[in-house]
Amino acid sequence: MNRFDEETLVLYAAGRVDESRRREIAEAASRDEELLATLEVIGVVCGFCKFSFRKVPPTRLQRVQDRSRSILAAARRHPVWFALVLLLAVSGMAGAGWVMLMPRSLLHDNFNDNWFDSRLWLPPPSFGDKQGIREADGRLKLVNRGYLISKQEFTGPIEVSFDWIWNELGLNPVYADHLVIVLRSAGIPTPDYPFEVPDGIVIRLNAWEGRAEVDAEPGLQNHQKGEWGEVKFSPDTWYHIRITDDGERIAVYVTGRNDPDHPDEKPVVEGSYPMAPKSGHLVIYNREQVGGVPHESWIDNVTVRPLR
Numbered sequence: 001m002n003r004f005d006e007e008t009l010v011l012y013a014a015g016r017v018d019e020s021r022r023r024e025i026a027e028a029a030s031r032d033e034e035l036l037a038t039l040e041v042i043g044v045v046c047g048f049c050k051f052s053f054r055k056v057p058p059t060r061l062q063r064v065q066d067r068s069r070s071i072l073a074a075a076r077r078h079p080v081w082f083a084l085v086l087l088l089a090v091s092g093m094a095g096a097g098w099v100m101l102m103p104r105s106l107l108h109d110n111f112n113d114n115w116f117d118s119r120l121w122l123p124p125p126s127f128g129d130k131q132g133i134r135e136a137d138g139r140l141k142l143v144n145r146g147y148l149i150s151k152q153e154f155t156g157p158i159e160v161s162f163d164w165i166w167n168e169l170g171l172n173p174v175y176a177d178h179l180v181i182v183l184r185s186a187g188i189p190t191p192d193y194p195f196e197v198p199d200g201i202v203i204r205l206n207a208w209e210g211r212a213e214v215d216a217e218p219g220l221q222n223h224q225k226g227e228w229g230e231v232k233f234s235p236d237t238w239y240h241i242r243i244t245d246d247g248e249r250i251a252v253y254v255t256g257r258n259d260p261d262h263p264d265e266k267p268v269v270e271g272s273y274p275m276a277p278k279s280g281h282l283v284i285y286n287r288e289q290v291g292g293v294p295h296e297s298w299i300d301n302v303t304v305r306p307l308r
């Protein structure tokens with residue numbers, strides 16, 4: 001499963017990530033042929049990849065090279081981009097050029113410095129002493145309706161991506177965690193139980209029911225009940241989530257399932273939400289404490305980009 005965004009991989013290839021991140025990506029690449037192939041293509045195109053392929057067995061390397069050829073074929077379908085990247089590589093500006101050609105992030109946080117970045121995020125509201133968030137071990141923990149609310153308001157089209165894992169705390173599985181992502185919101189959760197955000201486009205990743213659900217304005221009069229799609233979210237497993245918002249249509253993608261019946265490039269759920277507001281904050285929160293049962297999720301690499 002490739003749970004690293006493109007910007008992180010390019011910075012890795014350019015030797016611009018810290019040592020713990022470098023080890024994490026190298027270790028993931030040694031197990032993930034698709035990630036290995038992606039790094040190889042970055043190296044081929046830009047000529048600066050520092051990843052070593054020497055330890056890869058010959059049979060596996062052949063499969064990786066086959067995969068690389070298909071990725072290069074995809075690059076050829078976008079010849080202008082490809083030519084520009086090659087030109088920059090030849091001129092020795094490939095690293096900076098690749099980053100410049102990628103859509104610039106409107107927001108990116110890798111949570112790597114154990115400091116909650118108040119330049120990017122609003123102070124998280126709290127409705128109890130067992131609820132909150134904490135940045136640690138290079139990621140962000142959400143506990144019992146822990147909220148992450150962007151300081152910036154976004155106007156589409158945008159793409160939101162991040163990595164998510166929820167922890168099985170050994171309790172009744174009915175209480176599996178939920179992760180809620182809200183787009184175009186005022187960013188103000190209701191102070192009444194269960195402390196949900198009432199407005200915007202609400203995407204709920206529901207690990208108990210095995211669903212990804214989309215609603216618009218769920219706590220308001222113009223509530224538009226949306227679509228849902230089936231998806232299993234196992235505990236203690238990282239998933240890469242990508243949500244596209246073209247200003248009207250929302251699509252939710254989940255990668256990392258390794259299920260041929262559910263290819264990564266096919267949305268789990270999508271729908272049109274013309275009545276919702278057109279801009280607002282990004283909000284991410286997990287499930288509240290229910291019947292004394294705590295809920296805990298971790299997220300990483302939260303990125304907002306203009307939609308390509």
Ligand SMILES: [Ca+2]
Binds near residue numbers: 115
């Ligand atoms: Ca930080």
Ligand SMILES: [Ca+2]
Binds near residue numbers: 112138139
């Ligand atoms: Ca991180």
